[in-house]
Amino acid sequence: MAIERTLSIIKPDAVAKNVIGQIYSRFEGAGLKVVAARMAHLSRAEAEGFYAVHKARPFFKDLVDFMISGPVMIQVLEGENAIAKNRELMGATNPKEAAAGTIRADFAESIDANAVHGSDGADTAAVEIAYFFRSSQVFAR
Ligand code: RTP
Ligand code: MG
DSSP: OOEEEEEEEEOHHHHHTTOHHHHHHHHHHTTOEEEEEEEEOOOHHHHHHHTGGGTTSTTHHHHHHHHTSSOEEEEEEEEETHHHHHHHHHOOSSGGGSOTTSHHHHHOOSSSSOSEEEOOSHHHHHHHHHHHOOGGGSOOO
16 A cells, blocks of 8 residues: 555644644554644635635635634644545544544534544645645655
8 A cells, every 4th residue: 555645734623622632643543644743823815725626615714714713733644545544534524424433523513613624635635735834844754
């Protein structure tokens, strides 16, 4: 299986709940390594650019408002099958539909405040990593 990198964001709700460490433990427990990380309070323009693919969707404004409501923790995860593995750890977008034991089932309140973001494919992972990190800020481990 290929070693991949994926972009993960711990969203404002989970940062406010003080569960950054518990979420990092899930990554580490699944064999994913944090190879870049920084905390940021995104500007509206940064959040709109990041979620540009959803620009035409009815939930876009709520999504952006939520993502700028407080600081987020942004990281690059590396490991075997990292993109799908992270999506598995996250659980379904709507926490009410997320499988037991997933991050969203355990830490998320609603489809808007759903604790984490994860890239959904190899192309988006590359774009999203480059959106937040220069290559010199990502550390091979
Ligand atoms: P994310 O991009 O944040 O990792 O979430 P995702 O792939 O599971 O879901 P996606 O379809 O990419 O949607 C991005 C975020 O928009 C919000 N959303 N709201 N009200 C709705 O129907 C709706 N659908 C999506 C969610 O907060 C989702 O995480
Ligand atoms: Mg998505």
